[in-house]
Amino acid sequence: MRATILLCVSLFALTNVAVASMWSPVWWVLVLSLLLLGLAVHDAFQTKHAILRNFPLIGRARWSIESLRPYIQQYIIETETSGAPISRMFRAIVYQRAKDSRETVPFGTQLDTYKDGYEWIGHSLSAREVDDMDEDPRVVIGGPDCKKPYSASVLNISAMSFGSLSKNAILALNRGAAKGGFFHNTGEGGLTPYHLENGGDIVWQIGTGYFGCRSNDGGFDQKQFQEKATLDSVKMIEIKLSQGAKPGHGGILPAYKNTPEIAAIRGVEAGTQVDSPPRHKAFSTPLEMLDFIQELRELSGYKPVGIKLALGRKSEFVAMCKAMVEKQITPDFITVDGGEGGTGAAPLEYTNSIGFPLREALAFVDDCLTGYALRDKVKIIASGKIITAFQLAKNISLGADICNSARGMMLALGCVQSLSCNTNKCPTGVATQDQRLAKGLNVEDKYERVYRFHKKTVLALMDILSSTGHVKTSELNRTHIFRRINQCSIARYDEIFPLVKTGSFMTDDIPDRFKLHIQEANSNSFMPCSQLAEIEKETKAV
16 A cells, blocks of 8 residues: 555656656656656555566566467467367458458368368269359248248358347348348347347247246246237247257356346346346246247247257257157257357356267257157257358258358458457457447448358358259258268268168167167156156155
């Protein structure tokens, strides 16, 4: 404290002297030297930071360099293929397509084609002309109980909430979706006026917080839901069970992003951190979940209703399939979110180490639906780090009908991967509620970029498809993608993820790799049978 007072007094006195002698550069050098000396004295006597105490003034260089590290890493050190979570190569192709600039590359691939895990698609000598391909391939979503099926693009905007993203970002995304004819998922933050202003197709996501259809006690409000779900712009309803970036945790809206406007939309208190519950109040078992799906389907006027999940315990998804067979009720679609999925804010351990990666999860979901003879009733949407047309092709080959992209769309808006989404200081105005920063995002310019990125990526997908000799995305399958397993072997996806026979899970012809998960699954509980039996045993003992 004494050092601080001494420093302040010195600063005041020296500044007055310097101002009185502005004509002399010597005085300014003296002032600067004494200021640095005063700061060094302060550092030497403070007790909070050991480095500053042991190395007064010089220790501050560490923080300065540390604050510059992300920029040095990205703009000077990073190679075309080494950036994370999205490499410079993939960021560049998004920018090029969004800006309608040159998107070719020179001199050959920069990827190591002999590295374990390298993947590619097999072309055909019966390749087709690109001009013969459909420029806007669509997939109809809607099962047997749906009266208002939706024709979806093969690439759409994945779930990102208003709150995580700025108002201008939402407006630009939705206007781009309206022009390009693809859908815009609201994220769990609720349906807002900014999602509706430009008339883009909406998938309204209902999370565990029920934002936008939330009762006073935090439960589900039927009346509020029906009022919004029947709007013309709302094409589908998605019940969020979990997300890849933080499965089993629930969404996080930091307090500094929770403005009065966002709080009013979500039905929560402004200026507080909003943590969505990890589970739903409206249901607690697979059978009850299907009843909730049917309830939302009826309240929405029989629009497509689906679920979104990150695969965790495999038996839980098998339990859902068993419940579907038992009740003869199915979701119209299932969005599979990979553990590599993005988010505005998540605990490190959840982002890094919880939930199945997309490829393994997608194959398992597709196999289970096929094994229970449900696949023809349910469409699958893949979500998780999907940026390029080849990534679209890989996921469609593995079992997806269509794909969603979040970070790809953010990059199209102008995101520079500054990794500041959770600080409210996004420099491009995409992931912030700071109005000073958000106004820098020009909706008129950015919606065109979103539209062009979508259009050119879909065209690139159809170009790839023509090289395989096919004309429809539905013709892609696991035989088309190859992976280098090691330096001595290569395998096709159908060898890595063997296909199952339709209906085989309801017979004795169950592949060995699924038997344990099927034995553990119970339509009356998300918990595995063994764990449920232990709980019931403990309850009876008490």
